[in-house]
Amino acid sequence: MANPVRVRFAPSPTGSLHIGGLRTALFNWLYARKHNGAFVLRIEDTDQKRYDPTALATLTEALRWAGLHWDEGPDVGGAFGPYVQSERLALYQQWAQWLVDNGKAYKCFCTTERLAQVNKDKEARKELPGYDRFCRRLTPAEVAEKEAQGLKPVIRMKMPLDGQTVVQDVLRGDVVFENQTQQDAVLLKSDGFPTYHLAHVVDDHFMQISHVMRANEWLPSAALHMQLWLAFGWEIPVYVHLPVMLNPNGKGKMSKRNPPKDKYGNIIPVMVHDYINAGYLPEALDNFLANIGWNFGEERELFTMAEAVERFDLARINPANSAFPTEKLDWLNGEHLRALPLDELARRLRPVLEKAGFSVDETLLQQVTPIVQTRLKTLNEVVAMAGFFFRAEFIPAAPDKLPQKKMDAASTRLALEQSISVLETLRDFGRETTHAAVEKLTETLGLNNSQLFGVLRTAVSGQQVSPPLFETMEIVGQAETLRRLRLALESLKTLAA
């Protein structure tokens, strides 16, 4: 009885993938995997005005990055192709014509100018805007005449004039629309391309889609889609209208046009590539997105996609729209970062460092990775935290950064001198050895760990914030550590006592 689960993600290739699109894709993917079904990628490139030849590659790259691999679609093929709508034009035209032939749709020759005028007149009479169905009343002879004149018509749906259309939505139950409020929407444009509405129904039928999971924005046009299914007499898929992700302040949906901001006024990226470039992990972004509108259960929010697949359930989707909880992404990213095995983290850190202009020595990378792991929220932060390890030329800190709290140039000089004399005698430069040696100095110098270590940290790393000092010195090595300490000591001379 039950059809096999076949779901689809049907983006329109207009650039990188919108973050909300990724969430929709993710839910479809989770559902497909959960039910051992098929996840189909279909490209909705039926708007020639918005055609962008590079967009498809960018889009699929984002999907692959997120780990949402499709079973059927461009690149991978499948039994229900082609998966790009512009390659299926004949099919839409054929079925649009079928609707006309069967009295379910009609050709409309109205110009955009007339359409505009109709709305203007309606507005003047304080009526609701909308097409006046002028061409619905055209006789076959009139239609033939206009076509003989070479006029290119659109094909419009003949919506029922009265009664109701009921759309069954998994999350909301029956949604009822009064047919009087509906429009005779365009199904096939005059250039022979379908609109979304026609393409959706025709493709989902022929691709044997079992569940239509799409954004909530589509709910208002679902009545039209329902009438289309009825007109064709095809089996109707299950509809799930997913909640929309709103701006973090809850005002309006996430959009590139009107960039959302967090509570500090920082602009929040909307495109998946922005998140990739910002150093987020795909497993974190997926985890983050899965938590918006869906709930894992067991009061758990940190999980892998494998775990999510196991538990994914339409019944746990919350139909309410939600603000984009941007702070949780940083937290989750940190969690996933720390959960990564060290060699894997190193593998992901490398390109970030290279992009920042460093040449990355593998051994050095392996040494640095463990000491930065708990200190990173995003991969990109490794540059500020530990970039100095990879810099060809050491950049010392400004001398005035050397003295720590309650220290002056003299005490700083002394701290440096003593440290140097202790450190240069050491045979072993391991973290424990150096730590023990330096720590002993604090008493004689009358300083606390924070002060003494701070001076050395600034001298050795060139930064006031760095990974732990003794680990850092071990990696930098004895000779270079001493060189930097002497450099600092020297620079102190320029500082007024």
Next chain:
RNA sequence: GGCCCCAUCGUCUAGAGGUUAGGACACGACCCUUUCAAGGUCAAAACCAGGGUUCGAUUCCCUGUGGGGUCACCA
């Protein structure tokens, strides 16, 4: 404005008639501490309003309010 959807801490959410309304993020305090993190402990913080139904409503119904979506030869 018409139509449609939605409504629990600031935010993401659990809850499906009787709960001290739970968790998480962020925020604050404290502990740990070598800077920054991480980790630990604690605190503060919510059922939009008004009517019903009911012995009893956060939960069910209605109305209002608020928010969102949508009204193209874009998807």
